Amino acid sequence: MTGHLSPHAAAEPFPKHTHARFLLDDGRELRYTDARRFGRMAYFSAARLPAELERFGADPLEISEPEFLGLLKSHKSRIKALLLDQSALRGVGNIYADESLWRARIHPTRIAAKISDGETRKLRKALQKILHHAIALRGSSISDFLDAEGEPGEYQRRHRAYGRRGSRATAAKPRFVASLWRAAAVISARNASCSASGPQVFKPAQGCNAAR
Numbered sequence: 001m002t003g004h005l006s007p008h009a010a011a012e013p014f015p016k017h018t019h020a021r022f023l024l025d026d027g028r029e030l031r032y033t034d035a036r037r038f039g040r041m042a043y044f045s046a047a048r049l050p051a052e053l054e055r056f057g058a059d060p061l062e063i064s065e066p067e068f069l070g071l072l073k074s075h076k077s078r079i080k081a082l083l084l085d086q087s088a089l090r091g092v093g094n095i096y097a098d099e100s101l102w103r104a105r106i107h108p109t110r111i112a113a114k115i116s117d118g119e120t121r122k123l124r125k126a127l128q129k130i131l132h133h134a135i136a137l138r139g140s141s142i143s144d145f146l147d148a149e150g151e152p153g154e155y156q157r158r159h160r161a162y163g164r165r166g167s168r169a170t171a172a173k174p175r176f177v178a179s180l181w182r183a184a185a186v187i188s189a190r191n192a193s194c195s196a197s198g199p200q201v202f203k204p205a206q207g208c209n210a211a212r
Contacts, residue, residue, distance in 0.1 A: 008031050016035075017035040019032050057071075057086060063124070068123075077112055078112070079109075079111070099130050104127075
């Protein structure tokens with residue numbers, strides 16, 4: 001991940017690439033900063049929020065084994081594309097899709113519906129274990145990502161697939177293929193081991209206005 005969402009004193013100047021400022025009840029601001037502009041935000045009333053969330057798939061940390069088996073069996077897309085599909089599973093990104101498939105030893109271009117039940121169970125277990133571990137380590141700071149406390153993540157030190165092109169850290173070096181227009185790490189079996197010129201200001205129970 002890149003960018004960060006963190007609290008600041010309202011009087012503190014906001015740096016370049018600050019795209020949104022949320023005014024908090026205690027007078028501070030929660031600021032979202034991201035030079036790459038990958039993030040998106042939407043402002044919904046309490047009445048509209050439940051319907052909006054229905055567009056997203058199951059929580060990967062809460063999905064049961066039967067539900068996960070059913071999800072894969074009902075999709076003929078490539079497995080990495082399915083993991084990245086937010087209408088199927090919410091919140092799984094490129095890093096953790098690669099890491100989970102690597103740990104489960106499943107090629108990212110395999111068709112989800114053709115993956116065996118045993119491999120599917122292994123993938124679910126790997127995905128949940130990796131996500132829990134990554135959350136405990138505050139995520140992966142590939143460039144400038146910081147958590148809400150302003151601290152960088154540490155899980156990138158435990159990556160076994162993502163960003164390991166040409167790495168000497170593992171005996172089995174990944175090679176990369178394109179999957180859903182993203183690079184995906186694979187290993188052969190023989191080697192396996194609101195827009196405005198300024199940032200948006202969001203006030204409680206109000207809409208958004210361009211910051212001046």
